[in-house]
Each structure stands twice: as structure tokens, then as C-alpha cells.
Amino acid sequence: MPAEALFDISEPGESQTKQVSKGRAVGIDLGTTNSLVAVVQAGQPICLRDQHCSLLPSVVHYAADGSVVVGQAARDLAAQAPQDTIASVKRFMGRGPGDAEATRRLTPYEFAPGGDGDAVVRFSVRGGQRAVTPVEVSAEILRVLKARAEAALGGALDGAVITVPAYFDDGQRQATRDAGRLAGLEVMRLLNEPTAAALAYGLDKQAEGTFAVFDLGGGTFDISILKLEGGVFEVKSTGGDSALGGDDFDRALAAHLLRQMGLPEDAAGDRYLTRRVLDAARDAKEELTKLSATEVAIARRPGDIWRGVLTREELEAVVKPVLDRCEPPVRRALRDAGLEPKQLSGVILVGGATRMPIVRRLVASIFGREPLADIDPDEVVALGAAVQADLLAGNARKDVVLMDVVPLSLGLEMMGGVTEKLIHRNTTVPCGAVQTFTTYADNQTGFDLHVLQGERELVADCRSLARFKLTGIPPMPAGMARLQVTFLVDADGLLSVSAREETTGKESSIRVKPSYGLTDDEVERMIRDSFAHAAQDVSERLLLVERVEADRILQATRAALAASADLLVEGEGAAITTAMGALEASQAGRDHLAIRAAIQSLDAASKDFATRRMNQALQQGLRGRDIGAVESKVGK
Amino acid sequence: MSIEVTERAVDEIRKAAAKRPSPPRGLRVGIRTGGCTGFSYLFEWSDAEALAEDKVLELGGGQVKLFIDPKSYLFLEGSTLDYASGMMARGFKWTNPNVKETCRCGESVRF
Numbered sequence: 253m254p255a256e257a258l259f260d261i262s263e264p265g266e267s268q269t270k271q272v273s274k275g276r277a278v279g280i281d282l283g284t285t286n287s288l289v290a291v292v293q294a295g296q297p298i299c300l301r302d303q304h305c306s307l308l309p310s311v312v313h314y315a316a317d318g319s320v321v322v323g324q325a326a327r328d329l330a331a332q333a334p335q336d337t338i339a340s341v342k343r344f345m346g347r348g349p350g351d352a353e354a355t356r357r358l359t360p361y362e363f364a365p366g367g368d369g370d371a372v373v374r375f376s377v378r379g380g381q382r383a384v385t386p387v388e389v390s391a392e393i394l395r396v397l398k399a400r401a402e403a404a405l406g407g408a409l410d411g412a413v414i415t416v417p418a419y420f421d422d423g424q425r426q427a428t429r430d431a432g433r434l435a436g437l438e439v440m441r442l443l444n445e446p447t448a449a450a451l452a453y454g455l456d457k458q459a460e461g462t463f464a465v466f467d468l469g470g471g472t473f474d475i476s477i478l479k480l481e482g483g484v485f486e487v488k489s490t491g492g493d494s495a496l497g498g499d500d501f502d503r504a505l506a507a508h509l510l511r512q513m514g515l516p517e518d519a520a521g522d523r524y525l526t527r528r529v530l531d532a533a534r535d536a537k538e539e540l541t542k543l544s545a546t547e548v549a550i551a552r553r554p555g556d557i558w559r560g561v562l563t564r565e566e567l568e569a570v571v572k573p574v575l576d577r578c579e580p581p582v583r584r585a586l587r588d589a590g591l592e593p594k595q596l597s598g599v600i601l602v603g604g605a606t607r608m609p610i611v612r613r614l615v616a617s618i619f620g621r622e623p624l625a626d627i628d629p630d631e632v633v634a635l636g637a638a639v640q641a642d643l644l645a646g647n648a649r650k651d652v653v654l655m656d657v658v659p660l661s662l663g664l665e666m667m668g669g670v671t672e673k674l675i676h677r678n679t680t681v682p683c684g685a686v687q688t689f690t691t692y693a694d695n696q697t698g699f700d701l702h703v704l705q706g707e708r709e710l711v712a713d714c715r716s717l718a719r720f721k722l723t724g725i726p727p728m729p730a731g732m733a734r735l736q737v738t739f740l741v742d743a744d745g746l747l748s749v750s751a752r753e754e755t756t757g758k759e760s761s762i763r764v765k766p767s768y769g770l771t772d773d774e775v776e777r778m779i780r781d782s783f784a785h786a787a788q789d790v791s792e793r794l795l796l797v798e799r800v801e802a803d804r805i806l807q808a809t810r811a812a813l814a815a816s817a818d819l820l821v822e823g824e825g826a827a828i829t830t831a832m833g834a835l836e837a838s839q840a841g842r843d844h845l846a847i848r849a850a851i852q853s854l855d856a857a858s859k860d861f862a863t864r865r866m867n868q869a870l871q872q873g874l875r876g877r878d879i880g881a882v883e884s885k886v887g888k
Numbered sequence: 889m890s891i892e893v894t895e896r897a898v899d900e901i902r903k904a905a906a907k908r909p910s911p912p913r914g915l916r917v918g919i920r921t922g923g924c925t926g927f928s929y930l931f932e933w934s935d936a937e938a939l940a941e942d943k944v945l946e947l948g949g950g951q952v953k954l955f956i957d958p959k960s961y962l963f964l965e966g967s968t969l970d971y972a973s974g975m976m977a978r979g980f981k982w983t984n985p986n987v988k989e990t991c992r993c994g995e996s997v998r999f
Binding site: 258259260261262263673676678707779780782783786787789790794845848 | 901904915920929931932933936939941958959962963972977978979980981982988999
């Protein structure tokens with residue numbers, strides 16, 4: 253009996269993952285212009301309303317008395333106290349004071365002087381008495397939404413999913429997370445806005461597809477191309493115009509109305525008149541979504557009311573030049589994703605401005621199909637976030653497995669059809685594993701990687717998740733290549749498998765969602781089966797592994813005999829052949845120990861022959877190099 | 889057949905458990921595929937309760953619990969878990985009659 257190693261007890265793998273208790277979790281759309289909160293109730297996502305409106309204007313006013321006003325009331329104060337009323341704070345999230353794009357364009361605000369190396373923008377409010385960061389401003393908006401949700405649900409929230417634009421960088425995402433934390437929310441996840449919209453439409457239940465999300469909000473336009481594969485949405489490309497939105501339509505229409513009223517386009521600097529005209533323009537725009545003409549009444553000054561009729565044709569003629577700016581970014585995003593419009597499986601409309609018939613016509617003409625627009629485009633992102641939040645909170649739909657731990661082991665197919673597990677069942681996510689493999693045959697120039705899921709020992713009894721190849725490895729003897737395979741499961745349960753051949757640096761990788769299309773019952777069954785078949789599986793595995801090893805040795809021995817028969821000494825060839833015959837015979841049987849014994853016998857019989865071959869190869873190697881050196885001198 | 893755990897091993901597991909910041913629910917032992925010769929031993933605290941399918945060995949009057957999944961149990965049946973200390977090293981040690989071969993480092997085994 254060989255010496256056994258001594259072991260220490262190890263800690264279980266990362267057990268730090270957030271486990272949110274089952275319960276109340278909300279989805280929050282923290283928008284540039286408006287924000288919303290939604291929750292799943294009785295299986296349906298709904299937006300929570302404040303009195304009658306679900307939209308909370310994303311505006312925060314810091315009043316002189318120290319109080320903070322959020323929402324429509326703050327928006328109403330914007331004209332009086334522009335410096336103390338922060339709107340569109342989302343544009344400043346994660347931006348530094350030196351970030352010209354953020355600080356130069358929108359300048360009703362005073363910025364607090366930052367110290368050297370100050371990482372964030374600070375708004376100076378209340379006459380410089382207070383400096384607030386974009387994170388703090390966003391947190392005020394989130395606090396209001398949190399309170400709204402807690403009032404509606406009758407208790408504290410367990411967590412929230414907050415949406416962010418697909419193009420947000422790490423800094424902007426972190427700032428959003430920080431705002432959530434500051435508002436006292438457990439941020440379970442940040443979700444890309446276009447993905448949220450797709451989830452609201454339940455598109456994740458399809459097998460695969462490519463979708464465009466056309467998001468025309470109050471002040472920004474975003475286009476995203478999403479690819480759905482194996483239950484995972486991947487953002488293929490994004491584009492847009494951060495200064496284009498429904499508000500631009502209102503301004504264009506207001507200017508048109510002012511002209512009709514016989515007034516200059518800037519309303520002669522009359523802020524109150526400007527406000528009234530803008531409000532009338534927005535109302536008319538909304539009316540004309542359903543009607544073909546509407547009456548407009550605006551007080552030029554108290555008692556002097558202008559009345560006119562506005563038709564949809566007029567409106568569309570006015571907004572068309574603005575709307576036309578949407579098309580180039582869409583074309584670019586499609587090109588970046590390498591797609592033709594006809595290759596898309598669907599188009600989703602997001603943002604209030606997409607209610608306008610002219611916008612829908614434009615989208616239909618660009619993409620050559622009618623867009624999905626059944627869900628309120630103002631609410632669709634928040635609704636999708638609520639669906640995700642509900643899942644994360646453990647109120648899972650029956651057809652989806654939620655991962656806090658890896659529910660089934662993840663591994664790779666090995667020679668002989670056995671499964672090598674890299675990540676074991678019940679490991680908490682995120683987690684990872686690295687293992688090194690090598691080539692089985694001489695001059696093998698590629699690897700076929702077959703990613704598997706399940707507890708059984710044989711590939712045939714496991715679930716196939718993905719296959720990919722790593723090719724372009726230069727020919728070398730078996731066992732020389734070093735293939736390092738890394739499995740990583742992130743907090744979202746996404747598995748990334750990457751393979752790298754160490755001697756050449758060739759790489760290949762793939763991403764899959766192991767829980768895709770897997771129900772709780774199936775997981776249960778797969779685990780039960782693995783126990784029911786444990787003894788049989790293990791003996792089968794032991795047998796297959798030895799058979800593969802036997803094949804490898806037989807093949808190598810045959811090749812050696814063919815190449816170097818001259819190196820055999822008397823009787824050696826016969827002994828080797830006999831051992832090979834014995835191995836082949838045992839290989840046909842089912843006793844793995846007999847195969848192993850036969851392998852060892854063949855090893856022993858061919859040991860001296862192998863040594864001679866090795867020596868000869870070494871000598872030839874040296875000689876070969878000499879010849880090469882000579883040739884290169886003589887030839888060229 | 890069963891799995892035997894020596895008093896010394898039980899004692900060492902209890903001592904090690906007491907040193908943890910939070911008491912473990914049990915100690916998971918088993919065999920996993922992997923390692924140079926195909927299988928290796930697993931020794932890991934479990935902060936979760938035993939799974940429904942696990943075999944649970946209660947030792948030292950219930951102070952120490954070993955969780956063993958059914959597949960590993962197949963390989964461990966008949967083994968003895970001991971704690972050994974010598975000049976160079978100390979640690980837990982399996983004496984497993986099912987093992988036919990170990991690799992040079994001794995951490996992985998063949999059946």
C-alpha cells in the first residue's frame with residue numbers, strides 16, 4: 253500500500269454571494285427625464301403610481317430651507333431656481349470634473365470647485381452652501397421611488413434591480429450602484445435598459461434571435477442591437493444621440509406655434525410664456541397621437557388668448573427634421589452588429605416619444621417590419637426590471653432555474669466519452685476552475701471542446717451545453733501541447749469557458765447560460781439518476797478511461813514498431829507483440845484492473861526498446877540541427 | 889461495511905471547527921474526479937446543511953458531522969479516516985482499501 257497523503261480541511265468555495273430572501277423586490281428605471289418603479293404582483297409586472305402618474309420626473313430641487321423636493325414639484329421650480337434644481341443628473345453619473353462633455357454642455361448649474369484628484373462632479377446648490385454629487389442627487393430620486401414602493405407593498409423592500417443604458421461604462425455603473433446603496437436599496441443587479449425591455453416582452457423565452465431596441469425618451473435617443481442565445485441577451489452594438497428626444501419635438505412645435513401667434517421664436521424672452529407654449533405643444537403632440545387635428549389655446553398674456561387648430565400633418569412636418577436624426581445612428585448600430593434590418597427577429601419601442609405615429613412609421617420603414625409596441629413604452633423598461641427583480645428575489649417562474657449555486661456540475665468531454673467535472677454541483681456562484689489538458693494523438697492541431705452539465709460520468713448521460721473548437725496548433729507529439737481550460741460562472745449564472753494553448757497562445761472561448769431551458773424538475777431528476785446509477789457509472793468510467801489509455805499505448809507502440817524495427821533486439825519484438833495481444837484481449841473485457849495490468853505488462857516489455865528509440869531520436873535531433881546549419885550556409 | 893473515523897480524527901475535526909469564525913454545519917468529505925491519476929479526496933467545511941441524498945456520519949456524540957455524497961460513499965466504504973502527525977507534516981489521512989494506486993504527491997488516487 254503506497255503512502256497516503258495528509259490532508260487539511262478547506263473552506264467551502266466563495267460563500268459570499270448575496271442571498272436575497274424571498275420577497276419584495278422592485279425594478280427601477282432611473283431615467284434621464286423620468287424614473288419609474290415597478291413590481292411583479294400576481295405574476296404580472298405593474299408600475300407603481302403616485303396618485304395617478306407612474307412617471308416621476310428625474311428632477312431634484314434643493315430648497316433654501318434645507319429641504320429636498322423631487323419630481324414634478326421640483327421640475328416646476330426649475331425655472332425659478334435653475335442652479336438649485338438638478339435635472340438630467342444621469343448625464344453626470346460617474347463623470348469627473350474634468351469631463352468636458354458632461355460639464356460643458358448643460359450649464360444651468362454651478363459646479364463646486366473640486367480638490368486635486370477629485371473624482372466626481374459636484375453641483376454647488378443653495379448659493380454654494382452645499383455641494384452634492386450626481387450619486388447623491390440620484391439617490392434622492394431613488395428614495396422617493398423606494399418610499400412609493402414600500403407604501404404600495406406595505407413593508408421594507410428586499411432588493412431592487414436598477415436599469416442602466418447599455419453603453420454605461422464601469423464608472424457609470426458603479427455610480428448607479430452607489431446611488432442605490434445611498435438610498436438604502438439592496439441593488440441586486442444592474443440591468444441594461446434594452447435587455448429589460450426585451451424581458452418585459454418575454455423575448456427571453458424564445459430560443460434565439462436578434463432584436464433592435466429603439467428608445468426615444470424625453471431627452472435621449474438610444475438604439476441597441478441585442479442577440480439572444482441560450483437564454484442570454486448580449487448587447488451587440490449601441491448607438492444614439494444623447495441630445496435628441498421628445499423634448500426636441502416639443503421645442504420645435506412650440507417654435508411653430510409662436511410663429512403662428514405672430515411672436516418671435518424665443519417668446520421675446522418671456523419665460524412664463526415659453527412655459528405655457530411648451531406645455532401646449534406637448535399636450536397637442538399627445539392629442540395628435542390619436543387625433544388628426546386638435547384645437548390649441550394659449551394665453552399670450554392674461555386675458556389675451558390665442559386659439560388655433562393644429563393638424564397631425566403640420567406636427568409631422570415640424571418634427572420631421574428632428575426625427576430624421578434618428579436614422580443614421582440606427583444604420584450605424586446595424587452595421588456595427590454586422591446585420592441587415594431583415595435579419596432581425598423583432599424591434600421593440602421604448603420611450604414616450606415612440607407613441608407618435610410618425611415615429612412608428614419611421615421605425616417600420618427602417619426595419620421593414622412593424623415594431624413591438626403593445627407595452628406602454630414609458631413603462632416597458634421598469635416592467636422588465638421588475639420581472640428580473642422578482643426572479644432574483646426567488647419568486648421564480650416555474651420554468652426558470654435561478655442560480656445562487658451551480659445546480660448541476662459543469663465539465664468537459666474527455667477521450668472515451670467520459671465527463672471531467674471542473675465545477676461541482678452546489679458550488680456558490682461566482683466561481684471558477686482551471687485545468688490543463690493535452691493532446692491525445694501526435695500532430696493533433698486542434699481541440700474539440702464539448703461543455704457538459706450533469707452528475708453522470710458518461711457524456712451520453714449528461715446535458716450538452718456547447719461545443720467549440722480551438723484550432724491552429726502546430727503539429728507536435730502527443731502530450732506536448734498544454735491546453736489550459738478555464739470555467740467561470742458569474743453572479744448571474746453565466747458560464748464562460750475559455751481555452752488557451754499555452755505553447756502557442758492560441759485562444760478560444762464561449763459563453764452559455766447553463767440554466768437555460770432547464771426546469772427544477774429536470775435538475776432534480778438528473779441528480780436522482782446520478783445516485784441511482786452511481787456504482788454502474790463509476791465502473792463504466794474506470795473501464796472507459798483504461799480503454800482509452802490502452803488505445804493510446806497500442807497506437808504509440810504500433811507506430812514505434814513500424815518506425816524503428818531496426819532497434820529491436822532478438823525476441824523483443826515477439827514479447828512486445830504478445831503483450832499487445834494480451835492488452836487487446838483485456839481491452840475487450842470489462843475489467844478495468846485487468847486492462848491496467850496488461851498496460852503495465854506492455855510497458856515493461858517495451859521499456860528498453862522505448863529507451864533506445866529515445867536515444868536515437870536525441871542523436872538525430874542533434875545531427876538534424878547540424879545539417880540544417882550547413883544547408884543554410886551553403887544554400888543561401 | 890462502513891466508514892471508520894478514529895477518535896483522534898474526530899478530536900482534530902472538532903478542534904479545527906472551533907477555530908472557524910462561524911461553526912460549520914458539517915465536514916464534507918468525498919472523492920472527486922480530477923487530479924493526476926483520476927480521483928482526489930475532498931475535505932471541505934460545509935456551511936449548508938447536508939443534502940437530502942448525503943450519508944451523514946455523526947461522531948463524537950453528535951459534535952462532529954461528516955457529509956458524504958452517495959457516489960463518494962462507494963469509494964470510501966471500508967476506509968478509515970485518521971489524523972497523523974510526524975516530523976514533516978500533520979493532517980488527515982485516509983486508509984482506503986479500494987485504492988489501487990496513488991500518484992507521487994499522494995493527493996490523487998486510482999481505483
